[in-house]
Amino acid sequence: MTDVLPGDDLLVSSQTNSAALAATSSAPAHIVAQPRALAGSVAPLVDPSMATMRYQSPLRYPGAKAGLAPIIIDLVEASTRSLGRPQLFVEPFAGGASASLRLAGASHVDRILLADADPLVARFWQVAAADTDWLIDRMYEEPVTLARWDYWRSWAPRRTDDREIAVKCLFLNRTTFSGILHGRAGPIGGRAQTSEYAIDCRFNKDALERRLRFIGDLYTSNRLVDVWCKDWEDTLADVAEYYPQLLPNRVIAYLDPPYLRKSHKLYGKSFDPAGGYTPKTGATTSGWMSNGWQHLRLAEYLRRRAAYRWILSYDNEPELTSCPALYAANRMTPGREDADICGIRRWRITKRYVHLRYTVSGAAVRSIKAELLLTTLPPSCVPVNDRLRELENL
Ligand SMILES: C[S@@+](CC[C@H](N)C(=O)[O-])C[C@H]1O[C@@H](n2cnc3c(N)ncnc32)[C@H](O)[C@@H]1O
Numbered sequence: 001m002t003d004v005l006p007g008d009d010l011l012v013s014s015q016t017n018s019a020a021l022a023a024t025s026s027a028p029a030h031i032v033a034q035p036r037a038l039a040g041s042v043a044p045l046v047d048p049s050m051a052t053m054r055y056q057s058p059l060r061y062p063g064a065k066a067g068l069a070p071i072i073i074d075l076v077e078a079s080t081r082s083l084g085r086p087q088l089f090v091e092p093f094a095g096g097a098s099a100s101l102r103l104a105g106a107s108h109v110d111r112i113l114l115a116d117a118d119p120l121v122a123r124f125w126q127v128a129a130a131d132t133d134w135l136i137d138r139m140y141e142e143p144v145t146l147a148r149w150d151y152w153r154s155w156a157p158r159r160t161d162d163r164e165i166a167v168k169c170l171f172l173n174r175t176t177f178s179g180i181l182h183g184r185a186g187p188i189g190g191r192a193q194t195s196e197y198a199i200d201c202r203f204n205k206d207a208l209e210r211r212l213r214f215i216g217d218l219y220t221s222n223r224l225v226d227v228w229c230k231d232w233e234d235t236l237a238d239v240a241e242y243y244p245q246l247l248p249n250r251v252i253a254y255l256d257p258p259y260l261r262k263s264h265k266l267y268g269k270s271f272d273p274a275g276g277y278t279p280k281t282g283a284t285t286s287g288w289m290s291n292g293w294q295h296l297r298l299a300e301y302l303r304r305r306a307a308y309r310w311i312l313s314y315d316n317e318p319e320l321t322s323c324p325a326l327y328a329a330n331r332m333t334p335g336r337e338d339a340d341i342c343g344i345r346r347w348r349i350t351k352r353y354v355h356l357r358y359t360v361s362g363a364a365v366r367s368i369k370a371e372l373l374l375t376t377l378p379p380s381c382v383p384v385n386d387r388l389r390e391l392e393n394l
Contacts, residue, residue: 061096132216
């Protein structure tokens with residue numbers, strides 16, 4: 001089953017679903033009422049062959065970073081040699097979680113923890129992890145038709161812990177252009193369903209069952225600790241509060257925030273001032289300083305208050321590495337109190353361009369796109385090579 005098809009582009013329909021969004025806005029924060037403890041050893045996977053599957057995430061997520069996973073694995077392996085093996089790899093902007101799944105499946109880290117502020121996405125991962133058999137059975141029952149697409153677009157749960165939320169997420173993600181869950185993206189194949197790609201062309205239930213079983217396997221083997229529905233800052237604060245036994249040097253946070261531009265069209269929760277997908281026309285972010293306060297909040301935290309080693313990926317925007325309020329600094333600069341009382345370190349920030357291959361919609365040839373990758377892993381772990389290039393302006 002391929003995840004890249006020609007013609008898979010954002011089409012705009014007149015459908016909007018803000019009522020459904022509002023109704024899901026307070027999903028439970030954890031899979032169970034309390035955060036799951038780190039107790040119990042990490043067990044082998046029931047089916048280790050799943051760790052080598054080409055595609056592991058059941059979601060085809062807009063902005064997914066599957067292409068970065070091999071690079072992140074190399075960084076994590078290099079840092080293991082100097083800092084020790086990561087006890088936890090936390091992904092606070094989980095989305096399709098492709099990097100985390102690969103790290104956990106192939107045992108590059110002890111455990112992973114996923115979190116996302118979008119209740120639809122977080123609930124999907126919670127049910128996929130802890131109620132795998134139920135979700136698989138439910139998926140097989142579900143007809144993949146235009147009528148069901150209309151049903152799910154207008155469906156809103158009565159309870160925030162409803163398992164059907166996971167079905168909605170999976171269904172819409174696999175049947176909507178570009179995997180967009182919210183807003184105005186239409187069904188694959190269009191409303192007329194006359195295209196060569198029908199609404200079910202990405203809904204291979206057998207392939208999805210394998211991927212869902214992999215998520216369940218990660219959870220029962222204790223490799224996937226928990227799934228939270230939270231803002232990224234709460235996730236990082238709560239990891240420290242719930243798991244004080246973790247060593248800061250052996251926790252890596254991988255942050256892949258929504259991009260400055262267009263993210264309001266892609267995600268239910270974005271860094272757009274409107275707070276996520278909004279049906280208003282012409283909504284756009286025009287600059288870091290005028291509209292990017294959430295990006296500034298993240299940058300300030302990562303420069304001054306982050307207790308854990310971090311890896312950050314972003315769209316390649318020059319201001320990110322030239323603006324002092326973003327990531328111009330080459331070293332973390334915690335305030336005296338954070339340094340003395342909370343032990344926040346002055347880790348170096350290493351910056352690289354990453355060249356990712358991707359397929360332009362409808363094009364036969366693959367193109368190369370530059371992403372920014374910044375990290376506080378020790379600089380000796382971050383090589384310069386054909387995949388990781390130096391920034392000219394440093
Ligand atoms: C670029 S996507 C992540 C893609 C992911 N790395 C992947 O490979 O699929 C950004 C994600 O951040 C989530 N998000 C937006 N605002 C957030 C916030 N304040 N806290 C946590 N997650 C947020 C969105 O719901 C979206 O899933």
